[in-house]
Amino acid sequence: MDTRTLGDNPLKGVHVPKSHPPYPPEFRAEAVRLVREGGRTPDQLAQDLGCSGQVIRNWLRQADLDAGHRSDGLTTAEREELRRLRAENRILRMERDLLKKAAAFFAKESAPLR
Numbered sequence: 001m002d003t004r005t006l007g008d009n010p011l012k013g014v015h016v017p018k019s020h021p022p023y024p025p026e027f028r029a030e031a032v033r034l035v036r037e038g039g040r041t042p043d044q045l046a047q048d049l050g051c052s053g054q055v056i057r058n059w060l061r062q063a064d065l066d067a068g069h070r071s072d073g074l075t076t077a078e079r080e081e082l083r084r085l086r087a088e089n090r091i092l093r094m095e096r097d098l099l100k101k102a103a104a105f106f107a108k109e110s111a112p113l114r
Contacts, residue, residue, distance in 0.1 A: 023051070031056055032063045 034045055035056060042060065043053035064070040066077075074082065 020051075023055075028059045029063075032059050035060060 031045060031049060034040060035042055038045075041053070042056035046053040046056050049056075061070065061073070062076065065073050066075050
């Protein structure tokens with residue numbers, strides 16, 4: 001089933017476009033530099049680069065967070081650490097659940113017969 005269409009009839013459903021792959025860090029850094037040094041607005045630059053103005057504004061905000069000019073969000077390093085810790089937490093939960101099931105199984109197996 002094609003998950004990019006919604007509705008009962010795939011031919012009449014709403015088409016949901018595929019997401020764009022992430023832009024490379026060098027591309028983002030260059031866009032931020034062009035806005036800051038080139039005197040252009042994010043919307044003007046977005047038209048030339050083929051992305052949205054909001055994407056460029058997000059990159060500007062993240063660059064300010066990483067540089068310490070803002071404190072209302074997470075830096076890139078903090079986001080990466082949070083992503084890594086969440087993945088580790090997910091694995092630990094799965095391991096714990098597996099051990100609980102194994103302990104219950106072996107407790108039942110070793111129970112004396114009456």
